[in-house]
Amino acid sequence: MRETTLVRRNALRNPVRMLLMVGCIAVAFLIFGVLSAVATAFRLEDQPGGHERMMVVNRNGFQQTLPIAYARDVARQPNVAVSSPVRMALVYWRQPKDIVSAVMVEPETYLDLSKDVVKVADEDRARFVATRDGLLVGRALAERYGWKRGDQVTLQSFTDLREDGSRAWRFTVAGIYTAAQPGGSELAMAGHFAYYNEALLTGRDRINWVLVQGRDLAANDAMARTIDAGYANSAAATRTQSEAALGRAFLSQIGDLMLIVRLIVGAAFVVILCVVGNTLIFMVGERTGEIGVLKTLGFSRLRVARIFAGEVALIAVAGAVAGMSVAALIVSALGTALKDVLPGMTMGASTLAMAAGLVALLILLTGILPVLQAGRVNIVEALGRK
Amino acid sequence: MTGSVKQIAAVARIALLGLPSRARMSSATVLSIALATLVLLGFLAMASGFRATVAGTGSDQSAIILAEGSASEFNSAIDTARLARLDNAPGIAAGKNGPLLSAESFATISAVEDGGGESSVTLRGMGPQGLAVRPLARLAGGRMFTPGRNELVVGSALAGRYRDFKLGGSVRLAGMMWRVVGVFEAGGSAMESEVWADRKLVGQFFGSSAAVQSVRARLSEASALALLQRYLAADTSLKLVARSERAYFAAQARNMGKLILFVGWPLGIAMAVGALAGALNTMFTSVSTRSTEIATLRILGFRGPSIFVSTMAEAVLLVLLGSGLGVALAGLFLQGRSASTIGGNLTQVMFKFDLAANDIVQAVTLALIVGVLGGAVPAWRAARRPLVTAAAE
Incomplete structure (x- = not known):
């Protein structure tokens, strides 16, 4: 049996649990995707030429x-x-x-x-x-x-x-x-x-x-x-800054938007780390017996770990793709609805790159304990347990 | 009937006593609910605090007069020729030197905070009666500015946060030195985020295009507003509109408060959906680890409903713990924390996070919905599972 087949079959064995984990991850990525798009729309530095064009304004603000x-x-x-x-x-x-x-x-x-x-x-x-x-x-x-x-x-x-x-x-x-x-x-x-x-x-x-x-x-x-x-x-004293810097300074007065965004995305990811990580550990415990069987059949510790890592990756990637897809839909709908208020709301390449980074980090953090645990399973104990 | 109640109580007790053995999964649920509650409460408390601050700026005893069609001072202009005709308007309280009226305009100034950062602040130019027309404001230290002199009176929120605005200090504005001669309080309202000076000087040195943007009037009594409004409406050439200060600021607060809630609720709900997935997972796991226990109970004669209720009790207990933790964290870290944002004049308004009882009720309700939904499906499954399959495991 090929490893990929094992990974796929394992993941689908308890479809409800799988869906719940994927759903939980999807929600976190949804929050990340939408908030990042809103945050980029607020950043004027993405305006073409915003860094090169300078503005001389009254030191007391552009209203003066x-x-x-x-x-x-x-x-x-x-x-x-x-x-x-x-x-x-x-x-x-x-x-x-x-x-x-x-x-x-x-x-x-x-x-x-x-x-x-x-x-x-x-x-x-x-x-x-x-x-x-x-x-x-x-x-x-x-x-x-x-x-x-x-x-x-x-x-x-x-x-x-x-x-x-x-x-x-x-x-x-x-x-x-x-x-x-x-x-x-x-x-x-x-x-x-x-x-x-x-x-x-x-x-x-x-x-x-x-x-x-x-x-x-x-x-x-x-x-x-x-x-x-x-x-x-x-x-009338002046302040001369690039258009981008001026926009940033003005926005920082609305509130520390980036900090708020980071805190919320952080909270969402802590939630999935806890939920998904724990479920995975529970899952490995539940499958101790069959890990023993695999090892008896000659699967190396590395191969067993790889099979579990593959399952973790499958779940995380499925969740991230689902979350980012829904986020893209919401962003395009919001972008149309708010085009008068907040133009330029799109999901950029930098957001997608960050999402990919987050997936990798998520796989590493949630996967490391269960994968180590699965690799360490002792044949004699595993088969003797049931 | 009492028998089934007893049954339910007994099974619920077994389920809850078994919680510590499933500590890790359960605490994941508690934590995820706590974080969802915290995020929602953060936004609700921000909205409540902002609304309380801005809406608290207005009094019924005072009226604000703007040019017709202007929703805020920001885009209102009143030419001085029309100003004189307000002196005889009815409903305005009389002071020692004539009616209590203050013609005002504002400018934006940039000031240095204690931390070294710079931000925009409202500089309000007002008449000599500026303090008298504001029932909510009083001097907390120093004195009012002297007309014609470069003197400032600052709100207490600014005095506490800006290096430039300490009583007795001075600050360079428009190429001149200005002395801070007084600090005023206004019941923690947004007014405390303003700097006051003589209107003529503000008009002269800060070059606002309109000499007067609004007129503040102290009413002889709250009901006199109608008299004043009728007087202004009768003279169509005046093109002025009077509102009570309270109504004016309540309208100003509404938009920003709404905006915060528009962002806060969807985020809170999204977090709750994530927590719901976690709760369902925990409860399915709980039911599956307890499957032998549940089968045994049912063989002993315990009925489906009692099994259902016991699982629900576990889920509800977990979310209550979680939302309790979230409320406690919010109370500890958010309550009373000061924040600032841009107000109606595009300048800073200081406010405090304020957890209202209503906010807590809403957040706990959301958590309970998660608990009930997250408990019901697994509980239903546990109660309905054919005995043979359950006992065979």
Whole structure:
């Protein structure tokens, strides 16, 4: 009889127990798979170019503003290849609950800096750059509100008042962009800073950040220090960081997400270690008699151990595959349901690699005692027991 | 009838007394239930604590006035021309220097924590009546800021956690030094995570685009809110809306509390399903190790139901032990632990984990469901197994 046949037959001998163990392992991997996907979606460092693009923000946070003059100063830094000032605008369409994420930008430099993130057709780009009240709108957003190129839309601002005291801003939809990466957000919009700025009643000539692309990436850190040192004693001190680092710092304020994820996944794995490990030890005890028979037939200690190790591996792999498959289904469903709130939720290669590592660790930890125990069974005792 | 009760009690006793001999499998179940309970309780306690902190920030004695259409201060702007017309509004309590009103705006500042990390904190600019319009707040040390001076009054949650905000110290903000002249308490609410200063200075040096975002008013009595609301609604050019502070903060707390529960429950249930697989396994093993014992009992005349109940009793005892352990661990390690997260203004709000009685009931109920489900199938099997097969083993 081949070893693999023995392994298979043994595993299926008590199908209920087998299923329960596989189910228990599957649940742990399910938790791991879903939480990892959510955690990756939160990490902006996976945005293409997120490590290279730098942002100069107010030291007090990106909600605070900087004078527009900073953008001109930054552009003169020797290491700066392209830079672009950005102002956030808190606006809504028709109802206050329909808040739209909008930025007011300098079109050409902004699009040059964002080409890793958004894709814009050449004619859309040209039209957006040439239209003073033009808007570049994400495809998903345009579909949601039924906007087409050339449409006039009036957006209401929450906080920014126009010189005439009104909150209504007229724009023309000049172009539609799509996400450069699958799963990327298509729900934002950009307008011209110059158009927005000149009509403001208060807070004119203020921006929220300057986007910067360095010539030499290795010199980025030195450039950041020089910029920040220049404003250290001014009314608006700055902090210059990569987009990824800024995103991480912001997220760490929501809570230590990664720690919470690790604790929960840890708890789930402790549960399966206990349950599966104990069941396996019990199983070896139950089969002492037949291990004696195998050994009598001339199976070496190593072969017996291998047969049991094979069974442990089969159970663990079956559980992991089942768990990760269900996790993949849930992640894709959640990804569709939450694509407006949390775009980019996918099960990446790094998650799968970690799952493989966890399976190996699980086999080792749950298997080592029962396998050693099975290898050590003494023929005389085993056959004499029953 | 009493006979069968006695029978059940006797068999249950045998089953439970035999537990120590199956200690390893049983403790695996206890531990897995304990961990599932702990994970669920962690989220429930976080949600309760957060809600208590944020919802506790509001009083019925005070109203918050925002621009029409704005759900929070964050996206509200009120131009100063309309501000003066609030002075004559009805329902507002009178102080020594006119009606108790405080026009406010906020900015975000970055501050250094005791541990050295930096995070964003709300700097609230308020009028001289800022303290008087807040029934829940009182000075715990020092004094209120002097209008026109670079002085700060900090919430006690911040004073306890931030190096930058110790009473008597000073901190560099917007290129100037600011002195911390007072610390205020507000019953452990989210208000304690704010820094207060003169509104005119905040507007001037922290460049918020709106000079005034909200107006806080002390009501002459809780029922006066309706008067104020009617006054604001009657003048359509005002475009202002008043809510009681309590209603405002309860709405703010709802979303975050909901979010925590949306994450917590599915995770708790998934862990419970894993624990259920473990419990079923343990009970099947228990029934199979006791198969000779059970067969003997049945030959002696004990009936199926008593065998069923005894196995169920074992399962329920195990999950009760497990959930008890989980609750104890949560009480020991989570209760009162302080945490912080981002609040409505995208700045830090400090809160404490709070295990409410209701949370414990929910977690223990979940564990009991696991116990009943995990016990029922093996118990059914043990009670129904043909005697011949059972005794033959």
